[in-house]
Amino acid sequence: MPDAASFIAAAAMRPAGPARPMLPTDWRTAEEIACLHMRGLGFDDAETTPPGRDGGLDVTASQAVAQVKMLALPVGAPPVQQLRGTRPLTANHLFYSTSGYTAAAVESADEIGVALFRIERDGTVNEVNGHAVEMAQAGAGARVAGDAVAVVSEAVMTRHVTAYADGVAARIMNAATHTDQSRTHDDERYPGQWRRMAGYLRQALDNLEERPSEFPSLRAAMIYFHHTELLAHVFFQEMGVPYPEGGGVTDDDLSSYYT
Numbered sequence: 001m002p003d004a005a006s007f008i009a010a011a012a013m014r015p016a017g018p019a020r021p022m023l024p025t026d027w028r029t030a031e032e033i034a035c036l037h038m039r040g041l042g043f044d045d046a047e048t049t050p051p052g053r054d055g056g057l058d059v060t061a062s063q064a065v066a067q068v069k070m071l072a073l074p075v076g077a078p079p080v081q082q083l084r085g086t087r088p089l090t091a092n093h094l095f096y097s098t099s100g101y102t103a104a105a106v107e108s109a110d111e112i113g114v115a116l117f118r119i120e121r122d123g124t125v126n127e128v129n130g131h132a133v134e135m136a137q138a139g140a141g142a143r144v145a146g147d148a149v150a151v152v153s154e155a156v157m158t159r160h161v162t163a164y165a166d167g168v169a170a171r172i173m174n175a176a177t178h179t180d181q182s183r184t185h186d187d188e189r190y191p192g193q194w195r196r197m198a199g200y201l202r203q204a205l206d207n208l209e210e211r212p213s214e215f216p217s218l219r220a221a222m223i224y225f226h227h228t229e230l231l232a233h234v235f236f237q238e239m240g241v242p243y244p245e246g247g248g249v250t251d252d253d254l255s256s257y258y259t
Contacts, residue, residue: 024098024119030070034096035059037117037125038066041135043092056086064092068119074100077108081167084112088164089157089222092135101128112163161218168225169208171244172232176201178246184239197235204232 024030031048038046043061059066067083069075075097084093093114095101100118101109106129109116115135116128127133185194207228215221236243 023123024070024121027068027070030096030098030119031058031068033119033123033125034066034068034094034117037096038064038094056082058096059094063090064094065090066094066096068096070098072099074102075105076102077104080105080109080114080116081112084114084160085164085167085171088160089218094132094135096125113160157218161221165211165221165225168229172204172208172229175232175236175241175244175246176205179236179241184241187240189240194239197238200231200238201235204228204235207231 024033028048035046035048038059038061043064046059046061046064046066048059049057056067057065058068065083065087067079069079075095080095080101083095087093094117095109095114096117096119098119098121101116106116108114109129109131113131115132117132118126118128120126127136188194207224211224215224233243236246
């Protein structure tokens with residue numbers, strides 16, 4: 001669980017530098033292009049994540065996280081929203097795509113503060129939305145010269161946590177709505193599995209319905225909703241149902257969530 005320090009950025013101001021000439025011939029080179037671009041933006045400690053078990057993140061830095069998609073079709077809104085919820089207290093969220101974005105994805109990114117970039121065929125990177133333009137012009141995060149430290153206001157933090165909480169509720173309700181409970185019961189992997197696992201989903205739904213009107217801190221709110229999503233995820237994954245899509249039974253396990 002990230003803490004509020006993720007909202008503090010301190011470094012010397014510098015203009016964004018161009019990515020090293022490299023063609024996005026496969027997903028790995030696309031991630032390398034994104035990583036180099038992030039370093040040019042000022043995220044000097046940006047590194048690509050190891051293959052697999054990346055928790056949905058392809059490049060990480062102390063003050064930023066990024067996801068890179070190399071698809072045939074434009075990226076839609078759900079992956080952009082999921083990136084924002086992966087580490088909601090991280091100061092900067094960047095998304096890179098080789099195929100562009102749908103209008104819904106751009107609108108969603110504008111609302112929740114995700115910077116969208118497009119990796120072109122020649123390896124150059126272009127800004128897609130306003131957040132990306134601002135980041136490219138100003139450098140990574142809120143920067144000031146010398147040793148001064150820029151702190152993101154509590155109002156911004158509250159907005160980010162609220163967006164995360166709303167995202168958790170939407171994902172759980174979407175999965176519950178699009179899952180045939182009778183089918184999961186019939187496809188249980190051992191006798192009594194459904195009854196045992198259903199308690200996790202019921203508790204998650206109760207948490208959403210009975211959530212406190214106030215929390216002692218933003219971190220406490222984050223922990224509450226993260227734990228709530230874990231409860232729901234236990235049910236869906238143990239019953240072999242894709243989360244948060246819902247629907248058919250799969251052979252997935254919980255490893256993807258715990259990582």
